[in-house]
Amino acid sequence: MKGVVFNILEDMVTxxxxxxxxxxxxDKVGVDGGYTAVATYGDDELFSIVGAVxxxxxxxxxxxxxxxxxxxxxxxxxxxxxFVDSCDDFFSFLESIDSVIHLEVRKLMTExxxxxxxxxxxxxxxxxxxxxxxxxxxxxxxxxxxxxADHYGNRIKIEHPVCMHKGADHCDLQxxxxxx
Amino acid sequence: MSDEAELYRRAYExxxxxxxAAEQVVEDTTRELYLKNQKLEESLKQLKDQQRVLVQNxxxxxxxxxxxxxxxxxxxxxxxxxxxxxxLADYLDPYxxxxxxxxxxxxxxxxxxxxxxxxxxxxxKQADLEFFQEELPDLMSDTREGLERVREIIGNLxxxxxxxxxxxxxxxxxxxIQSTLKLLNSQFRTEVIIQQSLQPLPLVHCNLSELNQVFLxxxxxxxxxxxxxxxxxxxxxxRADEEKVHIEISDNGCEMSEAVxxxxxxxxxxxxxxxxxTGMGMSIAYGIISDHGGEIEVESQEGVGTKFTxxxxxxx
Numbered sequence: 001m002k003g004v005v006f007n008i009l010e011d012m013v014t015x016x017x018x019x020x021x022x023x024x025x026x027d028k029v030g031v032d033g034g035y036t037a038v039a040t041y042g043d044d045e046l047f048s049i050v051g052a053v054x055x056x057x058x059x060x061x062x063x064x065x066x067x068x069x070x071x072x073x074x075x076x077x078x079x080x081x082x083f084v085d086s087c088d089d090f091f092s093f094l095e096s097i098d099s100v101i102h103l104e105v106r107k108l109m110t111e112x113x114x115x116x117x118x119x120x121x122x123x124x125x126x127x128x129x130x131x132x133x134x135x136x137x138x139x140x141x142x143x144x145x146x147x148x149a150d151h152y153g154n155r156i157k158i159e160h161p162v163c164m165h166k167g168a169d170h171c172d173l174q175x176x177x178x179x180x
Numbered sequence: 181m182s183d184e185a186e187l188y189r190r191a192y193e194x195x196x197x198x199x200x201a202a203e204q205v206v207e208d209t210t211r212e213l214y215l216k217n218q219k220l221e222e223s224l225k226q227l228k229d230q231q232r233v234l235v236q237n238x239x240x241x242x243x244x245x246x247x248x249x250x251x252x253x254x255x256x257x258x259x260x261x262x263x264x265x266x267x268l269a270d271y272l273d274p275y276x277x278x279x280x281x282x283x284x285x286x287x288x289x290x291x292x293x294x295x296x297x298x299x300x301x302x303x304x305k306q307a308d309l310e311f312f313q314e315e316l317p318d319l320m321s322d323t324r325e326g327l328e329r330v331r332e333i334i335g336n337l338x339x340x341x342x343x344x345x346x347x348x349x350x351x352x353x354x355x356x357i358q359s360t361l362k363l364l365n366s367q368f369r370t371e372v373i374i375q376q377s378l379q380p381l382p383l384v385h386c387n388l389s390e391l392n393q394v395f396l397x398x399x400x401x402x403x404x405x406x407x408x409x410x411x412x413x414x415x416x417x418x419r420a421d422e423e424k425v426h427i428e429i430s431d432n433g434c435e436m437s438e439a440v441x442x443x444x445x446x447x448x449x450x451x452x453x454x455x456x457x458t459g460m461g462m463s464i465a466y467g468i469i470s471d472h473g474g475e476i477e478v479e480s481q482e483g484v485g486t487k488f489t490x491x492x493x494x495x496x
Contacts, residue, residue, distance in 0.1 A: 004203075019192070037203040038210070079200075107214040108207055 001046045001135075002109065002175065006035035008045075008075045013053055013067060025052040037079075043135060062139055069143015070150065077151055090152035091127050094145065094175070095119045115141070116170075125177040132170035138163060145175060155179075204375055238460040242393065244375035245367075245400060253333050257326030263321045264303075274307035336362045349384035353391065353425060353492075354418055360395045361416070366373040367403055368414070377417040381425045383493050386472055394465040394476075397418075398488050401461070405433025405486060415487075423494055424474075430487035436480040 010033070013022045018104045026033040028050045035041060077084045083101050087093035098117045105112055115133030122128055130143050142158050149156040157180045161173035281303060285296035304310060336359035357378065368374060399414065404411035415430040436444070440451060445466040470474045474492035 007200075019189070036199065038206045079204075104211075108210045 002080070002112070003035040003039045003041060003042055004037035004076075005046060005072070006041060008038055008072045009049065009053070009068060010035070011075060012071045016055070021056060025049060028052045028055075036049055038108075041056075042081070065137075065139040066143040066146065069140045070103050070147040071143075073144045073147025073151065076088070081132075083153060090149055090154045090156075090177075091119075091121060091132075093152065094127060094129060095121075095150055101168070106127070117141075122174075127175045129173040129175060130170050133174055134166065136164045138171040138173065141171075141172065145150075145173065149175075215342050219286075234460050234484050235464060238464055242396060242400075244463070246363060246396070249363055249366045250333060250337065253363075254330055257329040261323050261326040264319045264326075267319060268409070271307075271309070271312045274303070274309060278303060278307075278309065291488045296399050310482045312467055315418070333362070335359075348385055348387050350385055351388040351391075353384055353386075353388070353427065354378050354380050357395050357416060357418065357427070359400065360392050362397055364396070364403070367400070369387070371412060372403065372406060373413045375413055375415040379417075382494055383420050384425055384492055386492065387468075390468045394468050394490070395427070395429070397465050398462045400430060402486075403431065404433035405431045407433070409433055422495070425492050427490040427492075428459060429490075430485060430486035435484070436478070436486055441478055441480055445476070 008023070009157070010022055013025065014080075022033070026049070029052050031045060033170055039046045050065065050068070054061050057064060057105070066091060077102070083095060083104075086100070087096050096114070098119070100115045102117075105114060115131060115135070115137070118130040120130070129145070138160065145158060146156065155177050157176045159174040159176070161174065162168045162170065164171050239339055278300065281296070281300050285293060285300060288296055296485065318413075361376075399416070402414045406414060409432070411432070413432045415428070417428045419426050445462050466476055469490055469492070475488060477489045477491075478486065479489070480486040
């Protein structure tokens with residue numbers, strides 16, 4: 001997993017629980033916690049840290065992961081404003097993940113393992129995202145989508161009828177715009 | 181929070197921001213490198229395509245040299261084979277007439293045969309058939325010899341271009357050198373002395389067609405180096421030790437300067453006038469020898485000439 005994900009997790013935890021909480025999490029997992037955005041670290045290390053954060057906060061895992069996704073979108077948008085600036089609306093942004101963002105990530109990190117994301121529009125107010133990744137981080141993806149919707153000023157609802165955690169080979173994320 | 185803790189917090193945030201800035205620099209530089217690399221890869225591909233075209237041109241140029249030589253070699257025997265057949269055709273009618281006259285004479289009554297014999301003798305004299313009779317064996321053997329030479333040239337050409345594939349097999353380099361020399365015969369002819377010192381070589385695991393191309397190239401270059409020189413001599417020698425074979429191609433032509441020697445195997449380098457050499461011949465030769473795990477070296481001395489030594493592993 002990219003170091004930037006660790007950095008953003010650290011930012012979120014320190015923002016919400018202080019440096020002390022982050023240090024406790026690191027001590028619990030048994031890592032020194034020096035991460036740089038441009039390096040790659042083991043997936044297991046991230047999952048252990050996320051697990052420790054969940055324990056520390058005492059909230060359900062889905063909630064923490066979803067919140068992390070939303071927070072992560074904001075941080076990524078701040079670090080890489082060009083990706084959000086180049087899309088006029090929320091659905092166009094989702095569609096650009098595979099064709100633009102992932103392409104740029106590959107330029108920076110050749111050894112990267114990216115999830116496969118395919119978007120299909122269903123009418124004006126609905127988009128079906130086909131997500132698949134050996135990491136099965138569909139909940140994080142949901143959080144990121146919520147974060148993106150916030151950024152573009154949309155209220156949305158996500159349904160998740162097909163899921164890799166339920167034995168499917170991919171996840172279907174049905175993203176619908178909700179009228180205020 | 182104590183003052184000191186506050187200072188540490190600010191220091192932590194400062195360092196974190198500095199790290200992010202540094203990461204941004206790394207990412208920007210990486211992106212630039214990626215784009216430059218992409219451009220370089222494109223240029224490399226273009227260069228490779230151009231090189232492929234040049235290699236092809238060099239092969240065509242060599243083919244042209246060969247074709248001219250072969251045309252000359254085949255032209256001579258074909259000319260006298262043709263002339264001999266023309267003579268044969270000229271004598272065909274009188275011969276047929278003679279056979280007819282003799283057949284008719286055999287059917288005549290005895291008292292008319294003397295006259296018929298006289299007519300036959302007259303025909304033989306008129307058509308000069310006695311002379312033709314004498315000439316016929318030579319005519320036939322010359323024709324056969326001419327056709328034999330053409331057959332030999334085609335055989336040499338076959339040896340020269342035995343394999344067009346990348347395949348390597350055990351081959352006799354001496355026969356390859358000999359067939360290459362024969363194909364170049366017309367180019368050297370009388371004004372160049374070819375000194376052959378070809379010791380038998382063990383079979384070498386190689387692509388003979390490629391190696392023949394190298395021999396041809398070196399021999400043609402040697403030919404150019406001795407052009408117009410008195411006592412022009414090209415030497416070709418082979419010898420073998422336990423693991424390697426050595427082929428030397430030398431000439432007593434104009435020697436090379438140090439600068440030329442240094443660049444001789446560099447692609448596009450040529451001492452020939454613009455439009456004459458592609459400058460790829462020696463670099464292709466170098467590439468072929470290297471591919472075979474061998475070496476090609478050049479020595480050149482003033483007043484002595486130039487010598488190329490090819491060393492090839494027997495096992496390939």
